Amino acid sequence: MKKPLASLLALGLAGGGLWLARARQANPTTASPLPLSNGKRITPLGEQVNVGSFPTTLLPSPDGKYVVVSSLGARSQLTVLDAKTGKVVSTLTPEAIGKKKPGLYYGLAFAGNTLYAARGSDDVVSTYTLSDDGQLSKGALAFEAPNAAGVAVSTDHNQLYVTRSYGDPKDKLKGELLIFDTKTGALKKKVTLAGYPLDIAVLREKVYVTSEQAGGVDVLNAETGALLHRIETGAQTTKLLRVGGNKPYLLVANAGSDTVSVIDIINDTVTKTILLRPAEARGIPGVTPMGMTVAPPAPTRGGASLLYVACADLNAVAVVDLTSGNLRGYLPAGWYPTAVALTEGGLLVANAKGVNARNPNGKPAEIAKGVQPQYIQNIIEGTVSRIASPMATKQTTGQVLTNNALSQARATLKNPGIEHVIYIVKENRTYDQVLGDLGKGNGDPSLTLFGREVTPNLHALAERFVLLDNFYCAAEVSGDGWNYSVSGMASEYVARNVPYGYTGKTRPYDYEGTNNGGVPDRLGVRDVATAPGGYLWDKAIEKKVSLRNFGMFTDSLTAPRTTAEEGTTDERTVPVKNALLGVTSDEFRVYDTSYADSEAWVKHGLAPAPKQKPVYGKKGDKSRISAWRREYSELLATNKMPKLMLVRLGRDHTAGTAAGQSSPRAMVADNDYAVGQLVETVSHSPLWKKTAIFILEDDAQNGYDHVDAHRSIGFVISPFVPKASHDSRFFNTDSVLRTMELLLGLNPMTLYDATAPALTVFGARPDNDAPYTAILPRKEIIGEVNGRTAYRAKDSERLLNPLAEESEADEELNEILWRSIKGVKSTPPARRYGPLAAVHERD
Template identity: 50%
Template sequence: MNVKSPIPHVLGYIPVGWYPTSVVVAPDGKSLLVANARGNLVRTPNDVAQGPKGAFGRYVNNLLEGTVSRVLTPDIKTLREMTVQVLKNNRVASVANRPNPVAGLPVKHVFYFIKENRTYDQILGDMKKGNGDPSLVMFGQDVTPNQHALADRFVLLDNYYCCADVSADGWNWSTSGMISEYTARNVPFNYGGHGRRYDSEGTINGVQVDLEGIPDVSAAPCGFIWDNCLRNNVSFRNYGFFVTDLERKTKDTTMKQYNAATRKALAKSTDEGFREFDMNYADSNAWVELNAPDTVRMKQYGPHESPSRYAEWKREWDGYVQRGDLPQFIMIRLPRDHTAGTDPGSASPRAMVADNDYALGKFVEDISKSPYWKSTAIFVVEDDAQNGFDHVDAHRSTCFVISPYVKRGTVDRRFYNTDSTLATMENILKMPPMNRFDATAPVFDFWTSKPLNIEPYKAVRPSGKILREVNKATAYRSKDSARMILDVADAVPDDLMNDVLWHAVMGTHTPKPPIRYSLLREADD
């Protein structure tokens, strides 16, 4: 940068490491020293067990080792060459030429579901036509019949990755396509146990800062996808994104309303009867259908006394179908696949994941039996993969794309990630990208111009035996699980939850596999 001119301006760019946080000029002026917060080395597979008798894998944030780059101060010619390399690395040149596979697609309504914290292998590792490891499957077809059926009928994505490491950055990546400087620095500090709170989803230290007129340092500078909707006159409805309530005594009592939006832009478009993140409340009506009240602790919620998140959405959905005024973009949070570990008296991990799966199936069934189906696309992602077990990478996750225009039975092994989901939805809704990450992300490409996959979907209810499971006091690490905070996202350390889930589902004597991190593979590799 030229700082001597009357108006300072950028002269060029220098390639360094991953997430540079500071730079200084050496005393002799001949070189630059750059701190790279996330280093510049390949993240190798985590095949070295840690802890007592090798019991624990390494935690994702422990693998992020910073580095310092020393770069010789370039002359003008070298700086130009470096600038070209940086632009190539950041794929800036590809923006203008990026294909738009959804151009002309007759989709007017987009549903965006976000679930919690599962890897690809944990759910779909048993699908033979995908790149899975059956030995890592924790919630297979018996627990998640709908996710298996949807992946089989529509598209199986086995090279899809969450951009985030954990929920605190995951909810920002999933709604903004990037994270702020504050979030990038705060997440490892928070998850390292240094006393920071979950400063995400519109609250800072438990205060809804945007509602108080205070700048939200956790928000990305580009805003959120609903801000993009507002800028482009795209109507939307919110079920569970960025909401909070007063039920926990530790929450700030200055909050305006129960289960209300934490952002002003969401206030008028949020269903306050749709319960926020809380493992004590059901995603589906399975517990009602099976008369299994022991699997939930909160049996109704909101002014309409809805027994589940699905039931509350269905109440509004029926009105939209009757009136014909469905918004263009619908955001729905389905969190119960997070589970409550082995908390005594709570539904078991398998029961909660099955409840979550059945809810998703019922959402898809209702949408596919409506007049809106032929103009709809549904996207289902996890906010992060919770550093979970996967033979490719701990960020590899499930993503489901459901529409009459998805080629039947597709297996797509091309690289996609969180920003691919956002980019595809934005292109369908004719909205511009929010930042360079969704601007350069590959758009999903498995569409047909005609609704060849239009048959209605029929939800499959997992077995009553699984859905009725309740944790016993003798379950693996039940005392540790009893201390978990289950109505705040990521209040439980990922490594603890992963250990509990693995041994609760796979058996106490089954060794845990290593947590893997690798270069993201291309489809032909």
């Protein structure tokens, strides 16, 4: 039976759970519904202007004439908008500081016509002067503030408060607030706070500070900086907003709880908590409230004040009656709205990822000449929308629900008899790069880099089971890719810091269980990067579903990651999540491209490559699959096979053309054979007819694909999958998660996986049950080793650590792989963005 996720919508409206404004003509949308790689659609209201990469903050000038926008991505800039028209008046790129790539981060604050701008890992707060005609010029003072995040000025303009987006691994990841003298620039005091503090509000004699890690709000004495107390509000607190005249109060956006807290600043107590989730999504996180603004009382609204909240993961602005605390409805926004501001011209909305699902990428033909390569993080253009009449109506609210798949029916998935699920996550390949030469499906063989001779098993499995040629990675790069792969979404911290860190900024790789080199779970504090719904393994434990982990979220506790995507040279494999203790194989090597995934090199009698790690673990395993196969056999023999098995096989990432490493073709072929060996082992076991194997890439590395740079390879392998199936419906990372959840009886983690189309590709009987025999790639391919004269070998060594995933090397690595395989003189093709329209009926 098909049921809409929003089956209680009508009841919720009738009961007043979701008040909809009087039906009026909705603002016309600027675009038709656009399918995104994460499965959602956007229909942004209003007029758009481009404001650089990933805008995070909108700040009206004191005189109300202008609004300043801060963008933190690859094209980091300050943009001044006309408050009436929303048009761009001027832009300013921050000045370079030493050899660092200049940029901005988050916080903005005005004191008169002086603008303070936090610059993150530039380790400074810069000042600028805003002229009467809307031009910005560099100010005289700069404040030395490492990891500068939020900024605020005291009421007398004599003190500047700055948060550091930071957690001290030597002090339980505690954060810090810096207090400066605005006249001299001198640092007056450092105050220890909850970890990863972000926004600041100054009200009377007190200072309020949010914490992305701990949640809640720290309250300090404005003059001395003394910590007075904490106010518990919700998870992942982000934005603060002072409201009111004679009786002011404070609003707090709790991004991880999907709520806004109202704080009485006299007693510092929470007087009201406003839930922003639609009625049909209660209990499931994924709205992510961020920036806020308030419209004063008006007779046309019955004297009510309206609160507008940017709901980043809903791609919408929530409209709330502050008097009653009731949610009035939603306004459709662009992709990932982060901030809002009310002006004479209407409502301005910052859309961090813009309004286009299709972002064309030109040919990176000049990369080798030193020109900055085109890359998914620097081609997505952020925008600001101006909505002239921001009224939440039944039509606008219904559009938001439709865009988020909250009002449509979903086919239920009936488990045909699957008891065991194996989930394999690989690294960074598009569909065309691997299966473009398959001969069936929507492929382009001219873009294929690792075709049938390199990946014979992936080709054979796609032909025998189900070919998914409209499958997408939900994320852009590995930082958010791994969070989508195991959590169904990326938290607001990850969503903001990935585009910041992947554009050359020095920032720790906090996205796989470590924060600033520390391990939060071991320190007894919250992981700042954890998505609000937790992890797949948490849901398994919640339902008492047995599991075993091979390589996911593993590191070394004696030498954890300390820099962007850095691995560890330690010989131990240890889970960084407490929930994975006792269920993680310590014989399965952590991410390391110098260590083999498969036994192919052994079967061919080859010597290890010069920089290959030949063995690992107490048993001296020569590949990851060797360790996995041994444990699988032991689990079979002892009748302890888990219901859920997690396996990380990442060597298809490659090490580029770094001298002494196996070539890209060799590493991808090795990875392919590991998949083949795993399927062979399972298909010859007595549990084959009760097993389903799901395989995907964590992200598509912005690679070449004639449909979209997010399109990737995905596999469902089971005797219940009809032979030689072909399914061109839209599926993505969350589709795999949702399917596994339904098969194992797990609750969804977030709105992303809850609403994702399940992979309904199973038949009623396990008729496709013939054992599979892995295909060994040719010896010549497995044995390929990069020489010193290989194309851009030194660049590969500079860009890639075999123990680390890429930080901003995607596009350069794509170009290296293309020319090393296709020929030095060949031109990489243009990139395409924008998945095919989601079709949820079987072709």
